[in-house]
Amino acid sequence: MLKITDLVKRYGGGDPVLKNLDLTIEGESVVSIIGSSGAGKSTLLRCINRLVEPTSGSIVLNGTELTALRGAKLREARRKIGMVFQGFNLVDRLTVMENVQSGRLGYISTWSAIMRRYPKEDIRRAYELMERVGIAHYANTRADQLSGGERQRVGVVRALMQQPDILLADEPTASLDPKTSEQIMGLLRDLAGELKLPVIINIHNVTEAKEYTDRIVGMRYGRIIFDDTPAQLDQDAMDRIYSGSPHADRAEQTVAAQ
Numbered sequence: 001m002l003k004i005t006d007l008v009k010r011y012g013g014g015d016p017v018l019k020n021l022d023l024t025i026e027g028e029s030v031v032s033i034i035g036s037s038g039a040g041k042s043t044l045l046r047c048i049n050r051l052v053e054p055t056s057g058s059i060v061l062n063g064t065e066l067t068a069l070r071g072a073k074l075r076e077a078r079r080k081i082g083m084v085f086q087g088f089n090l091v092d093r094l095t096v097m098e099n100v101q102s103g104r105l106g107y108i109s110t111w112s113a114i115m116r117r118y119p120k121e122d123i124r125r126a127y128e129l130m131e132r133v134g135i136a137h138y139a140n141t142r143a144d145q146l147s148g149g150e151r152q153r154v155g156v157v158r159a160l161m162q163q164p165d166i167l168l169a170d171e172p173t174a175s176l177d178p179k180t181s182e183q184i185m186g187l188l189r190d191l192a193g194e195l196k197l198p199v200i201i202n203i204h205n206v207t208e209a210k211e212y213t214d215r216i217v218g219m220r221y222g223r224i225i226f227d228d229t230p231a232q233l234d235q236d237a238m239d240r241i242y243s244g245s246p247h248a249d250r251a252e253q254t255v256a257a258q
């Protein structure tokens with residue numbers, strides 16, 4: 001279970017971009033986070049895996065308070081959080097297998113990694129996952145020879161090699177054509193079910209969010225203002241999520257506080 005309580009993030013001395021946010025995700029479900037550009041979607045995901053340091057608040061994953069962790073304990077917790085990126089974040093000159101095995105860094109010794117001496121079990125699991133997502137025949141191909149959709153499949157397998165407790169996907173389909181984008185969304189949904197893995201996806205494409213996810217969280221300037229099933233996301237909810245501006249939001253809050 002992921003339980004976020006009273007989360008605040010402020011970059012430098014500016015206004016908070018996450019404002020006392022609460023969010024609980026239980027069990028395996030696919031949750032999408034939607035909202036205008038600047039709503040704080042990426043910041044929220046990056047606070048969960050501590051790529052961004054929260055200013056205050058609590059993030060508990062399966063009983064571990066993530067915000068309190070440092071050093072080795074933080075690295076250990078991070079291994080349990082898989083991340084899929086918009087730009088795939090692959091090492092182009094490495095093969096698909098080498099990219100996929102980089103998900104095991106932190107589990108195997110640096111020397112084994114340098115020598116590309118992967119444990120048999122890791123190779124078996126990599127092939128199983130690559131087979132599952134349809135890229136096993138590319139195992140020895142350089143990552144830069146693959147199409148966008150294939151590259152994202154590599155990104156997904158690399159994240160799954162970590163044997164994560166949760167998968168975070170930051171606009172995983174934003175660089176893909178519409179058909180490939182739907183395939184990747186379908187894959188994430190199916191893998192979530194098969195592996196009993198909660199998945200949180202930041203996404204701009206509301207049609208895909210409705211079709212491929214179980215729950216939609218709508219953010220507006222640092223707050224969650226919608227949290228329900230796709231069926232409940234009507235035009236009125238859409239208008240609320242996508243209306244306003246950071247400036248208007250700040251003015252509203254100032255008036256409300258007076």
Ligand SMILES: Nc1ncnc2c1ncn2[C@@H]1O[C@H](COP(=O)(O)OP(=O)(O)OP(=O)(O)O)[C@@H](O)[C@H]1O
Nearest residue numbers: 011012017035036037038039040041042043044202
């Ligand atoms: N490293 C940073 N330093 C300063 N401000 C930042 C930083 N990262 C994000 N911000 C600001 O925080 C706010 C939220 O940004 P964030 O990227 O989380 O929003 P988003 O909803 O993911 O937007 P998008 O959909 O465009 O990716 C924005 O105003 C952004 O300018």
